Amino acid sequence: EPEVTQTPSHQVTQMGQEVILRCVPISNHLYFYWYRQILGQKVEFLVSFYNNEISEKSEIFDDQFSVERPDGSNFTLKIRSTKLEDSAMYFCASSEYVGATNEQFFGPGTRLTVL
Amino acid sequence: AQTVTQSQPEMSVQEAETVTLSCTYDTSENNYYLFWYKQPPSRQMILVIRQEAYKQQNATENRFSVNFQKAAKSFSLKISDSQLGDTAMYFCAWYGGATNKLIFGTGTLLAVQP
Numbered sequence: 001e002p003e004v005t006q007t008p009s010h011q012v013t014q015m016g017q018e019v020i021l022r023c024v025p026i027s028n029h030l031y032f033y034w035y036r037q038i039l040g041q042k043v044e045f046l047v048s049f050y051n052n053e054i055s056e057k058s059e060i061f062d063d064q065f066s067v068e069r070p071d072g073s074n075f076t077l078k079i080r081s082t083k084l085e086d087s088a089m090y091f092c093a094s095s096e097y098v099g100a101t102n103e104q105f106f107g108p109g110t111r112l113t114v115l
Numbered sequence: 116a117q118t119v120t121q122s123q124p125e126m127s128v129q130e131a132e133t134v135t136l137s138c139t140y141d142t143s144e145n146n147y148y149l150f151w152y153k154q155p156p157s158r159q160m161i162l163v164i165r166q167e168a169y170k171q172q173n174a175t176e177n178r179f180s181v182n183f184q185k186a187a188k189s190f191s192l193k194i195s196d197s198q199l200g201d202t203a204m205y206f207c208a209w210y211g212g213a214t215n216k217l218i219f220g221t222g223t224l225l226a227v228q229p
Contacts, residue, residue, distance in 0.1 A: 004160060031215065043160075043206060045216035056215055077148035098215050106152075 002026045004107035006092050010098030011081055012113045021077045021110045032075045033093040033104060034067065036060070043091065049075065049096075082114045117142045123218035128229050134190045135182075136175045136223045138207030147211025149183065149190045151190050154222070155203040166190065167209070197227045 005024045013019050025032050034046040037065075047057040049067050066078045079086055089111050093104040119142045130132035140149070151163040166174045166183050173181050178198075182191045194201055207220040 033216070035217075039201045040220040043217075043219040046217070048215045060214070089158065093160075103162050103165075104217060106159065 004092055004094055004105050006090075008106040008110060009108065010111045010113070012115065015084055015114055016081050019079050019082055019112065021079075021090050021092075021112070023037050023075045023077070023094075024073050024108055025075055025094030026096075026105055027073070029094035029096050030060075030068070031055075031095045031098055031104070032067075033095075034077045035091045035093065035106075036088040037091065037109075038085075038088045044075070046090075058064065079112075084114050087112055087114045116216050117144070117147075117209050117212070119207050119218055119220035121207055121223050123223045123226045124221070125226070127226045127228060128194075130197055130199060132197055133193060133195045134197055135226065136194075136205050136207075136225065138190045138192070138220055140188050140190065140209050141208070142209065142211065144212045145170040147209060149181075150210065150217070151179070151181070151192045152206045152208060152219075153203045154206065155200075160206070163184070163205070164192065194225075199227050199229060201225060202227045207228075 007022045032049045035043050037043045045058050047061045048055045064080045069074050089109045091109045092107040095104045120139045147168045149166045153161045153163045163191045164174050164176045164179050166181050173183050180193045194221045204222045204224050208217045212219050
């Protein structure tokens, strides 16, 4: 069964460093998402992406964040200068279409630890 | 703005018993969808069940069923014949309006005891 994959599973970085989190969505999916979950808190939407541009973003997704689909398979989230409060689990998701009848499939997540 | 509330941070149930997880939400939208996602210790989020707000009939998926009360804005998940593999965090989520994002509750950690 096709699945969303994410690398690395755990990333440790120093405050102020740039990190890139990578995701490979399901191959025929057209819509891509990033969510994050700070430990013990709820899952929060960051950004959605379609047709090589951001379709929606939350207030969390400030200028320190960017997303890219550099090739036909990867979808990346870059944090330019990490802060302690960026420590969280980051989930990538993809869907074939928009609309709730089309399930958003989630990856296993990348745990980001900022020291 | 839409909100989703799960008032039970943790629950426990004996294997083979039935358990109900609560979820309430607030929205001014008429057309929306509600979901229950399961997040086991492996951390992968898995869709358990989905309910369309315009459908009066409660959704059912094998041992999982919902009690959807639209007027009360309540969406509870019932797990019958609980199994050890049901141990996980369960998130209630809302989707609708002009947005493509899922709005999640804070989750309920369910422990199935042998």
